[in-house]
Amino acid sequence: MAKSMSLLWGAGSPPCWRVMITLEEKKLQGYKRKLLSFEKGDHKSQEVLEVNPRGQLPSFKHGDNIVNDSYAICFYLESQFQNQGNCLIPDAAEERARMYQRMFEGQTFYEKLNNVIYYDFFIPEEERHDSALSRNKEALKTELSLWEGYLQKSPGSFLAGSSFSLADVVVFPTVAYLFRFGLSAGRYPKLGEYYALLKDRPSIRASWPPHWLENPKGHEALKDF
Template sequence: MDSSAPRGSWPLGKVLKVFPDKRGLVRSVKLQTKTNIIVLQLTIKPWPRTVLWGAGSTPCWRIMIVLEEKNLQGYNQKLLSFEKGEHKSKEVMDMNPRGQLPSFKHKNYVLNDSYAACMYLESQFSQGKKLIPDCPAEQALMYQRMFECLDFHQKMAIVIYYNWMVPEAERHDSAVKRNREDLSAEIKLWEGYLQKASGSFVAGKNFSLADVVFFPSVAYLYRFGFCEERYPNLAAYYNSLKDRPSIKASWPPTWLENPQGQDLLKDL
């Protein structure tokens, strides 16, 4: 039986009442048949979606936040280890020849870019939270902040992972200094955006895809020792969203196991 069928259209009888769970998914139905009233318990099949992901990866986190916001829990997922090189396994390479995570599949459609996957999910599923506003002005700001976040994340990543990305013989103190200055300027830009924002979110009064992509990068700042007092608007933004149900449900498990991060950004 299709749990998405409208009331009155089920073949066994007239629907008198539906019993949803806390996520709004129908779990049982009371029906009026020709002879009596019955209650059917429904088995919810796994969603035809698969996510191969790595803990602490901001691109992975973005997709998982959207899945939570859209009430698409119950998808197939597999946590893989970057340290063990599992992102280069045949399972991943078959979905993503770049050997990167996330790898996302819905039906026979594969989307390995987190922005593409998030926008696809929003366009295909109307349930749950609406993540792209209808208002042209709000939508324009959302897209601007959403794609601008790529600059923010790139500048943060080169500071955090400089020693991992750059061979020792090619490292220079001047490059480290320049990278940190670039990140500092970028952070000040976003601090200003949040100060002028019309609501509690990065692109308006409502949580949107801009927050989906921005929050994981902000969380990374604090994971690496970023000072809350120096940038009060960023701190307020982080603290207001870190307990949002979709974010808590998808919080990196390695961060839960080891809440104490590093202090690489404490002086930024």
């Protein structure tokens, strides 16, 4: 069944990574995948636009079914293959509610991280202001404290509780970026423990960004956080 799936993806993209983790968790190895370059503008190519008119990655097909938003792909795969691989939506109502909440909050977390580490990339030079970047950094610090607290209060080792779920699928890539960019596990010990727990999970290790493997040393943009 995986042979009828195809994924256009970009290395290091958290939305793409979420999808690849889900495919691994659901034991759907063997799908067709093509690595494209953001730097070369491949995501705006005709090949992508034919699948995803927004010109974004990931772009995913399963037979004749097209699903492109990363959250939607994760839900689609879990619902289509719920009896295969690992179950990613908890049975218990309390954990399921927490999973949905953390999963959708994860998008805000990801955006606030992007507003800091990619500020110069997204904002034209003439529109950049130190005060705006400072506000973005304070917003990210507030967000980090929030997630540190969530993990502190979690009844288990994962975001929803005792089992790995879609919440972890979508949030872990953001956490990995934090430590790739120099976040201190000493200042955020629960986030550090969470990262250490999941980074060698088979589905995550199998989908680890290839350029991170080639260059394990990251950046230091968050070293003072």
